[in-house]
Amino acid sequence: MRGTLVLAGVLALAAVSGPPVIAAPAAAGDVTADISRNPATGIFELTVQKAGRVVLPASPLGIRTATADLTTGLRETARSTRVVNETYRMTTGKRLDRAVQHTETRISLADTGNARFDLVLRVAPDGVAYRYELQAATDVLSEASAFAIPGNASAWLMDYSPQHENQRFRTTAGGAALREYGNPSLFQIGQDFVLLTESNVDGRYAGSSLVHTGGGRYQVQLKDQRVLGARIGPWRTMIVGDLATVTESTLVDDLADPSRISDTSWIRPGKVAWSWLSEHSSPSDFERQRVYVDFAARNGWPYALVDEGWSSQWVPELTRYARAKGVDILLWYHWNSVDTADERKREFDLLQAWGVKGVKVDFMESDSQSRYQFYDAILAETAQRHLMINFHGSTIPHGLARAWPHLLTMEAVHGAEQLPQPNGNPIQPFTRNVVGSMDFTPVSLEVGPRVASIAHEIALPVVFESGWTHFADKPEAYGRFPEALRFLNQVPTVWHQTELVNGFPGESAVFARRNGDRWFVGGIALGGARTMTVPLSFLGSGSWLVETIKDGSGRSDVVRTTSVHSSADTLSVPVPENGGFAAVICPVTPGRTSCYQPIAQVPDTSLTVTPAGSVTVTPGSSFEVTGSFTNSSMRPLTDVELKPSVPAGWTVTGAPVTATVLRPNAVLNARWTITVPANVSSGGFEVPIAAEYQVPDFPRVHVARTVRGLVPLTGSAYVSDLPFDSATNGWGPVERDMSNGETGGGDGRTLTVAGTTYAKGLGVHAVSDVVISLGGTCRTFTASVGLDDETTSPGSVAFQVVGDGRVLGETGVMRTGTPAAPIAVDLASVQVLSLHVSDGGDGKNFDHADWVNAHLAC
Structure with missing residues (x-):
């Protein structure tokens, strides 16, 4: 209005x-x-x-x-x-x-x-x-x-x-x-x-x-x-x-209920680097995700989303890497993996510990009362943990973002994931996007059908509103269109004012949105080449600097031109077939030659910790850790704090070390003594040492390194009763003392191989790895292995027991209906044990596998 x-x-x-x-x-x-x-x-x-x-x-x-x-x-x-x-x-x-x-x-x-x-x-x-x-x-x-x-x-x-x-x-x-x-x-x-x-x-x-x-x-x-x-x-x-x-x-x-959150200072909309659409396998690749983090940091995008396929083995390290660069990590979840209170507590407590800032929850695909009760529960529990959220495969917005302002966007749209033709684009801002933020995942420059022009694509994050804007293409694609990327780096995701300039559903749409003193204009059109017009009456008095971004020749990079206008003028932009344009408009002030603002970068810093290698500790003992944080930049850092974080029940002797200002090339040093409880459980542990500081244009920056260690296992135990260093699974989580079941945790059945049932063991699905640190104290690993009877069609897998990277025992390919096969290996001096299940060479469908009576003697 x-x-x-x-x-x-x-x-x-x-x-x-x-x-x-x-x-x-x-x-x-x-x-x-x-x-x-x-x-x-x-x-x-x-x-x-x-x-x-x-x-x-x-x-x-x-x-x-x-x-x-x-x-x-x-x-x-x-x-x-x-x-x-x-x-x-x-x-x-x-x-x-x-x-x-x-x-x-x-x-x-x-x-x-x-x-x-x-x-x-x-x-x-x-x-x-x-x-x-x-x-x-x-x-x-x-x-x-x-x-x-x-x-x-x-x-x-x-x-x-x-x-x-x-x-x-x-x-x-x-x-x-x-x-x-x-x-x-x-x-x-x-x-x-x-x-x-x-x-x-x-x-x-x-x-x-x-x-x-x-x-x-x-x-x-x-x-x-x-x-x-x-x-x-x-x-x-x-x-x-x-x-x-x-x-x-x-x-x-x-019409919606008022906000249930009084403190919204932790909620941060923004742009997101996202890899899944342009390269589906990339979310399972740690090194490739680092590329997306680096790209986000260079371009001032505050987030990187790791979609389906991420691993708990490396997400903590990726999160530390990203936060040091001023980028926060968001993680994808299938809703079935967080549909119970116990699952949500386990997963979201873990994300808090890692420093992850938000989740994308997918595949709800129901407007039933029970599914809406799931929305109620997960919104309350993520808010409690200061985790922001994005719903995919979801219902439409119903005012939930007013009641729960950490809900930053929802899908419920025929978006870029569908690789759509552009004919739906000028309908969405008059229909779906009216009712709330819309995660279309825009700006497909090289992925997808390539029917809309480049300027049409880069106008979408202005025409479409979303609190988080997940960009659809890969870093290399954006790098081949540097002028388009410069514009994307300027576009905010938060608006103080929105005006429809002109357009008609299914034909064209031109929107002007204001953030601070800058206006952003986006226009898209379907059909043949034409000239699109923008009456500038939404501007205030005075002279305005207008930077117009329009298509170049063919499918080349966009071209940016500059002019000065008043609110009485009309901007005219020629566009090609299925074309569009964008503009940035700001008040004319002395010396101002561009509306573009510098891209903020975090300062260069370094953090070293000791012990640098793994430390082995016994119950009730103590060990020393040190941290040394250096400001390697030419900018002062303020409100600096250096401190360790220890597992629950452990104690730290020594206070955090602080500095009101840490000047260039200055160093902050600290030393602490960590005491391990007498009743500590065996297994691997981490003690993060983190430096946090304040710098303009960023929330509090977090730089961390980790001291890793092990409390060795003594005596004997079933593997299903022990903590895992990590566990990856081809379908849902690894289950303890039950079959793999479906994608949710705790949804398996009694372990059953060839008609015989078992009370103890692990239920997994190929490809799977369960990793446990032993510290060289264990003598033997024994188990019986086979495919669980719960699947409706035959599967095939191969089991391997791996110690310190060496295969210690394996079964070859096993099939559904085959009796459980015994496996026993010598673990003398083995530091790290991995229980690996592969798919048998014919794909992972129906590959529910069991490690029954898996046992360690130490």
Whole structure:
């Protein structure tokens, strides 16, 4: 919306006989909502108007519960009205600071049996919303809620799927096939637009779709046949106005619950280097991930996301490497691996210890109440641990980012992962992106179909809004387009203001977004070459420096030109077929020749620790560690602290060493004594020594090195009862004393090989490695090995016992149904034991393998 729209007065009640009518006039927006009882059917209906024009004809209201049909035969028992005035601040979105000015009427309704509920109506300058509030929690079966759209209205719809990733297409409200469509859905009714969606949906309810039942009538269909224990429903939301009002609306967030997080200082939107799309195998490659970290650091991107395939064996080291360069690590999870409270505690506590700052959680693919309860739980638990989050394979935004501001983006879009043609791009900002941050993963310069122009691609992070922007291509690809990369390095992901300049769904879109005193403009178009125009009326007074980035010849790098304009001017940019452009605009000031700002880099520092090699300790003993932190740069560091972190129950003698200022070439030295508990468990351990400091343009920088050691195993033990140095697995986690099961932890069955069951052992899936430090104190390893009976098809694997890199024993290829084979090896002087399972040479499908009765004698 342009400017501030003020809702005037309160709901005006009709002082006439006949059906009750409610009207809510908005002085600037001219949106009114009328609720009346249809005398022919006895059904309460909603009508919405814009400036006297009907945009939503009379549409039914009501709800059916397990105990009452609250759709007909209702009477009004009470009514109250209030004005809702709120202000709040977001961490993401079209603008950070929001003001809510709604008129709310609550109508209490009862049926003939005196079953009651409240119909709550909100009218805002940019739309209308209503919800049902039941007197007591009960099971909800369905809603009568529907939207009667004129049949000739243009419609931009998406076939419903629970991951919300189908393409959107243009049709008419009445001509659309009679089937399910996903929220949000956009309709043009005469000169007005209406975007239908829902807000404030969480685990108290279920999500919904819109079913076209004929003639332009779209029925709300709940995604559960029975919503359990519901009391307050979500807001059925209609954003109403011209295209600018719809695209700039924050109504979905305005209707949502207030933030549950009081301190948001740890939440940091930003750009993300991401490798999975351009090279699917790279997330399993430590060295390749270091390349992405280096690229992010050089270009001022604060994050690198390691997607599916990362290993706990090297992520801690990668995180330390990245944090020293001012880059934080984000990690991908399949939702099944964190769908229980125990799994989330185990995994997220580990991420906190490593220094990981956020997670991408994938494949929820459901709008059921139970899946929304999962969202509630994981949002609360990540917030508690100061882990930011991104949902993929998810539902659409419902205002969750207001309630949980560490939710920085969601997928729910036919994005770059689909390798799409560009024809969907100019639809998304008028539909999906209206309701919240959208993780499209933009800017595919070399990966994908290469149909959109280079300038079209680099305009997408301005046209599309996302609190985290994950860039789709590899460092080398961006390096071949240096001018395009320079622009990407300037684009923020946080906006103080958003304006739709011009465009039309499916044809073109030009957006201007402001961060501080700089405006960023992005324009995209479909079809043949043309000249795109940008009226600069969104600018303030005075002269403005405009740097325009447009396509070069063919598929070469973009070209940047500079000019000076005022708000009375119009910028014209020629674009090629499926082209686009971008611009950066800033006030003209003396000496300013560019709107581009320098890319911040962390200072050069070094940290050395001792002991440099592995240390072996016994229960109850002590050992010394030292740290030496050097400022190798020409910049002073402030608020420096150097300290160790020890496992729970261990003690440190000696305080952290600090310096208010560490000047260039200065060194901070420290020495501590670490005492090991008398009851410490055997296994490997790490003592990180970390220097943290403050420097402008960065959050607190963390530089760490690790002292590694071992508490040797004594006596004898089953391997499933011991801590692992690391464990990697081809399907879900390694399971202790149960079969591998599915992708979640603890979901296996009794270990069973060729019909024989076992109580102790490890359940794994090829390719798998379990690593345990022994310290040279163990004599033998024994086990029986084979494929578990739980799979539905035959598999094949090979088992190896590896000591200090040498194969000590192996089975050759084994197949499903073969009895467990004994394996025994001599471990004299072995420091590190690895239990390895390969896929048998024919792929890893159905390769659930068991190390049963795996035992160490030491």
